Amino acid sequence: MSVSEFRAEARAWLEENCPPGARGDGQIPTGSTKIEIENPDVRLWLDRMAERGWTVPTWPTEYGGAGLSTEEFVTLVEEMRRIDARPPLLGMGTSMIGPTLLEMGTDDQKARHLPRIARGEIAWCQGYSEPGAGSDLASLRTRAEDAGDHFVINGQKIWTSGAQFADWMFCLVRTNPDVPKHEGISFVLLTMDQPGVTVKPIKLISGNSPFCETFFDNAIAQKVDLVGELNKGWTVGKRLLQHERSGMSSLVGTRRMEPPGSLESIALDYLGRAPDGRINDPAFRDQVLRHNMNSAAFRLTQRRTVQESEDGSTPGPATSIFKMYGTELQQEKSDLMCRLRGTQGYGWSGDEFDPAAKEWTRTFLSTRAASIYSGSNEIQRNIIAKRVLGLPD
Numbered sequence: 001m002s003v004s005e006f007r008a009e010a011r012a013w014l015e016e017n018c019p020p021g022a023r024g025d026g027q028i029p030t031g032s033t034k035i036e037i038e039n040p041d042v043r044l045w046l047d048r049m050a051e052r053g054w055t056v057p058t059w060p061t062e063y064g065g066a067g068l069s070t071e072e073f074v075t076l077v078e079e080m081r082r083i084d085a086r087p088p089l090l091g092m093g094t095s096m097i098g099p100t101l102l103e104m105g106t107d108d109q110k111a112r113h114l115p116r117i118a119r120g121e122i123a124w125c126q127g128y129s130e131p132g133a134g135s136d137l138a139s140l141r142t143r144a145e146d147a148g149d150h151f152v153i154n155g156q157k158i159w160t161s162g163a164q165f166a167d168w169m170f171c172l173v174r175t176n177p178d179v180p181k182h183e184g185i186s187f188v189l190l191t192m193d194q195p196g197v198t199v200k201p202i203k204l205i206s207g208n209s210p211f212c213e214t215f216f217d218n219a220i221a222q223k224v225d226l227v228g229e230l231n232k233g234w235t236v237g238k239r240l241l242q243h244e245r246s247g248m249s250s251l252v253g254t255r256r257m258e259p260p261g262s263l264e265s266i267a268l269d270y271l272g273r274a275p276d277g278r279i280n281d282p283a284f285r286d287q288v289l290r291h292n293m294n295s296a297a298f299r300l301t302q303r304r305t306v307q308e309s310e311d312g313s314t315p316g317p318a319t320s321i322f323k324m325y326g327t328e329l330q331q332e333k334s335d336l337m338c339r340l341r342g343t344q345g346y347g348w349s350g351d352e353f354d355p356a357a358k359e360w361t362r363t364f365l366s367t368r369a370a371s372i373y374s375g376s377n378e379i380q381r382n383i384i385a386k387r388v389l390g391l392p393d
Helices: 003-017 040-052 070-082 092-104 107-118 233-245 263-271 282-308 319-339 355-371 377-388
Strands: 124-127 143-146 150-158 168-174 185-191 197-202 211-222
Touching (some): 003 040, 003 070, 070 282, 092 107, 092 124, 092 168, 092 233, 124 211, 150 168, 168 233, 185 233, 233 319, 263 282, 263 319, 319 377
Parallel strands (some): 124 168
Antiparallel strands (some): 143 150, 150 211, 168 185, 197 211
């Protein structure tokens, strides 16, 4: 089938099968069994897209995908955006552990975990950072002791995004303390619903608790859920981060995770419209224009990178560029959204502040952390310098 034929088929199917409640802003399922899908249209959309294989369009059909080519995937995203359809499923399952298992997992691991991810039946969280191992992640101390057919895990993780809603965790653990730190780490999968796992949400200045502390007290990870070789988990962990930072999942877009409203509409509402129809403030008009141009250039770069990647696979160290620059754009937008409102821009509570403005205040505060988590922007610059540009240490 040609791309034009695929576009026509996808357009017709989406028009007929995407219900009204799955268009525009609103809930996007993560697969968590602990979060109720409130709108029946959202549930219907997830089920229809999963049956089609379009929750994970580029995955092989035997694991719940549709086996689309990169060009077909990009076309599908364009057609979804054309009708303002929300992604049917987002989360660490589709963007991080799923692609990693496809590349580095065993046949058994793929068969057990990937179809459940594709159907939206399971949500995942990431066990990487620890109180004493953040930027220097390889210094992690959470131990996994060999107990025959399973590992017994003791220790603590921190900044575990969405742990309170996750069903499973992918986790870096120390399995050999007597070798150089990068060489004694293993990558394991474990269920969150077991007596040895305790989760405590961390309340942030934004008022939300997206991150958690996670404690392991003789928690169990089965040997069949060791990904990669024993003591070679650092390689698996690094590759997963490249999937996280890649342009593949980013093409679907993160706009839906923000409060509604565009920079232009907020600027016109609060600053007024000049006689020529433009934003009635030259300085802010220039800032909005530059942000939108940079955002458009960033999206086009992501798309080009995905299209040029071999067989739609995730690029390597260059993905650090996406994380670093995407974070800066995210922070810039939330800052502009608040400043455009003037004295209404930083309201926290009270009827005198618009509800949308208060929501953006919380978003502004939340995005301050974006340049730290998932590998700080300073770390990304080091990766770009060494692995992309080839500069000396």
